[in-house]
Amino acid sequence: xxxxxxxxxxxxxxxxxxxxxxxxxxxxxxxxxxxxxxxxxxxxxxxxxxxxxxxxxxxxxxxxxxxxxxxxxxxxxxxxxxxxxxxxxxxxxxxxxxxxxxxxxxxxxxxxxxxxxxxxxxxxxxxxxxxxxxxxxxxxxxxxxxxxxxxxxx
Numbered sequence: 001x002x003x004x005x006x007x008x009x010x011x012x013x014x015x016x017x018x019x020x021x022x023x024x025x026x027x028x029x030x031x032x033x034x035x036x037x038x039x040x041x042x043x044x045x046x047x048x049x050x051x052x053x054x055x056x057x058x059x060x061x062x063x064x065x066x067x068x069x070x071x072x073x074x075x076x077x078x079x080x081x082x083x084x085x086x087x088x089x090x091x092x093x094x095x096x097x098x099x100x101x102x103x104x105x106x107x108x109x110x111x112x113x114x115x116x117x118x119x120x121x122x123x124x125x126x127x128x129x130x131x132x133x134x135x136x137x138x139x140x141x142x143x144x145x146x147x148x149x150x151x152x153x154x
Contacts, residue, residue, distance in 0.1 A: 006030065006121050007048060011040045011066065012055040012082070017106070021053075024110050029117065037061040037069070044070060049077045050124045051117060055106075056083035064100075071099060076128070078120040082106055 006029045010021045018033040025031050032047065034040035037060065040052075052070075054063035061069070067079045079099060084106035101123065102116050 006117065007050050008032065008117065009034065009040060009043055009047075009049045009052045009077075011035075011037065011053070011058070011063070013058040014055070017055065025114070025117075028114065037066045040066065041070065044074055049074075051080065051120050052077045053080045053082060056081055067100060076124065078124050080104065080116065080120060082108060 008025065008029050009032045010018065011034045012018050012021070013035055015035060018035060022031050022033055032043055032049070034043055037058065040054075043049075052067070052074075054066055056063040058066075063081050063083070067081075078101045080102045081100045082104050101120050104113060104116070
């Protein structure tokens with residue numbers, strides 16, 4: 001899959017950050033933006049995303065709380081956290097609670113972020129492929145067990 005097909009959801013309550021992100025990455029990826037967690041959830045219900053990037057400090061809900069809240073329903077997308085504050089507890093929480101793949105500080109370095117988006121998509125693709133292969137293996141195993149049982153009964 002080309003980078004153009006990578007669907008990214010970026011959540012930030014600061015409109016200029018949403019605009020800057022979109023301007024930086026819209027030619028490379030399929031970028032969707034949301035200015036709140038509520039708006040992001042609506043987009044998640046309508047669209048499949050490979051990568052979700054969220055700002056940490058937002059009104060009502062932090063980025064980590066958002067990731068935690070969607071984890072059960074949307075476990076597949078790779079989660080990345082952006083924050084303008086060097087808060088080590090937020091980083092630890094992000095990794096432990098929200099299962100965050102990467103943490104970046106603002107302002108982001110465009111090249112570093114692009115590189116990590118590519119790596120995150122590789123992880124997404126490998127996880128998906130692994131899940132599909134595991135399902136195929138379980139199916140084949142079930143069929144083999146059935147055949148063995150048929151031989152034992154006959």
